[in-house]
Amino acid sequence: MQIETETRPDHFKGPVTVGDYVLKSKLGEGSFCTVWKAEHRLSGQEVALKQVYPSRLNRQLRNCFDCELNFLSSVNHPNIVRLFDVFRAEGCIFLVLEFCAGGSLASYLRHRGRVQEQIVRGFMQQLGAAMEILNSHHIIHRDLKPENILLSVPDDDAVLKISDFGLSRYVHPSDYAETVCGTALYMAPEVLQFQRYDEKVDMWSLGAILFELLNGYPPFRGRTNVQLLQNIKSCKRLPFSQLILPALDPDCVDMCSRLLSINPADRLSFNEFYRHIFLSREGVAT
Known part of the structure; x- marks a missing residue:
């Protein structure tokens, strides 16, 4: 929604x-x-x-x-x-x-375009703090995307809030989910391939959101889910804008690339994400 x-x-x-x-x-x-x-x-x-x-x-x-x-x-x-x-x-x-007066992160992106790395770091710290709560309750959100992240105020120093848990599900750490759901542009490839999955689908979604915040556009597109999956599988290097890539912190690029690993086994776990040097270098989560 x-x-x-x-x-x-x-x-x-x-x-x-x-x-x-x-x-x-x-x-x-x-x-x-x-x-x-x-x-x-x-x-x-x-x-x-x-x-x-x-x-x-x-x-x-x-x-x-x-x-x-x-x-x-x-x-x-x-x-x-x-x-x-x-x-x-x-x-x-x-x-x-x-009620969040700042609207959604999608609206923020439409008005601001790509976001400065320092602001992105703060946003991801906040999302990490929220995901820590989901992780401790063994909840998979399954529809993380800019539309479902709300801002307290329409400013760069807004408090971000994850919303719309209408597709969320409790999954025991040793169990998997199988239902195909979510929004294709932010959906992990294992979901697109009708495979069983765990909480790492949310990590993929965070990677897609991080990429979009930095570049102003999502990492992968496709007219259909099949084409989208083909584009993901054929990708040798994430399509970072050459306007920003030279100035990006290598740790930021590393975190984004590892969150968007096609193989869930290679993808960052929540703990690896939350402890990543890009998030821990400056400041703490709001």
């Missing part, structure tokens, strides 16, 4: 209230949910209200939704979007979530 620009539905003739919240505008929608910007009718607190349609959830999506609820209910971390409340109304389930 993409949480992007705000649009006010044409059918809104006046204030629409759901539970204790007044709907202000639509932030985004997916196949089984809609996200609204809303305001608590008494306190005035702005929130993101995720409206989930249970009738549209198959067994696998229901399991993912249960995982999302259980995980978000159990964590309170600055780099993971907060869940304040859950309630039922009009046959739907509503998740009351933290």
Whole structure:
């Protein structure tokens, strides 16, 4: 689901209230949910209200939704979007979530283009801090992408927050997942090849996000998933922009290349990523 620009539905003739919240505008929608910007009718607190349609959830999506609820209910971390409340109304389930005024990282990239390496380091430190929580709970997000990373404010010093755990899943360290899901441009090759996989699919996604932050475009493209996979497999060297490559920290290039290793066995694990010298050299995670 993409949480992007705000649009006010044409059918809104006046204030629409759901539970204790007044709907202000639509932030985004997916196949089984809609996200609204809303305001608590008494306190005035702005929130993101995720409206989930249970009738549209198959067994696998229901399991993912249960995982999302259980995980978000159990964590309170600055780099993971907060869940304040859950309630039922009009046959739907509503998740009351933290509203992030800075929009998504995808929107940030569209407006800023490629990002300076020092800012990228800070962003990746924050994502690492969030992924440490997922890792400790044995949660695979399975849809990490710029659209699902939100900013507290639309500035370079924003707090980044991982959101939309609608495809997330608990996977025991000795087990694997098999369901093909996610967004193709950020999907690990083992998923594209219908192979079983583990938490390293999220590491690939982080590598794709890191590459896009540095270059302003994703590492691999393709008109179809088959072509995308072919382009990944035929790649001998990541297509870094020659405008930035000479000035990039070699440790940054190393981390990106190792996150985007086609063979999961060669790919950085979470611990290897989080302890990588590129992240540890300056500063700590927010």
